[in-house]
Amino acid sequence: MQQANSGVAYILWCLCFFGICGGQRFYTGQIGTGLIYFFTIGFFGIGQLIDLALIPGMVDKRNIYLRGLGNGTPSVNQSITLNIGDIPQLQQLQAIQPPISTGSPMQKLLKAAKEHNGQLSIAQAAMYTELESEHLKELLQEATKIGYAEVNNDPNTGAIRYHFDV
Secondary structure: OOOOOHHHHHHHHHHHHHOOOOHHHHHOOOHHHHHHHHHOHHHHOHHHHHHHHHHHHHHHHHHHHHOOOOOOOOOOOOOOOOOOOOOHHHHHHHHHOOOOOOOOHHHHHHHHHHHOOOEEOHHHHHHHHOOOHHHHHHHHHHHHHOOOEEEEEOOOOOOEEEEEOO
16 A cells, blocks of 8 residues: 655645635544544634644554554564574473474465575465465464564564564
8 A cells, every 4th residue: 555645644634714724634544533523614713724834743653554564553673583492481392392393384475485595575484384374374483473473564664573493
């Protein structure tokens, strides 16, 4: 889907001079407040003025949503790294894990990660494991649960990346 643009949002904001308010809200996916602005002439003009400062944030939030991150929080570059290798309970859990067979989907996933310097996108994981989306989602959740991978966002695109320690 095409990304939203601040310039277009400001042009739509300017429609308020012709009596059409809330265009910037509709453009950034805020249909409810767009309708309120439309019927109340920009929330009596006050909302329109406030939106002059809010438009860049609304556009950023819409673009993050369009990239598929879902919750729309504007801080996609935040990540948490936690070294859990020294936790005794995890070591015990890993010790009782059955060995992975060479042809299992997990083994295919780990081999693919090794070939890509320990980093895979969801599409790459699907391509190498040949699993359907539901089964792939379960496999990736299992990989993160048992400590094979961590989930981060690409700092440039915001896309989800799985990092494996292979």
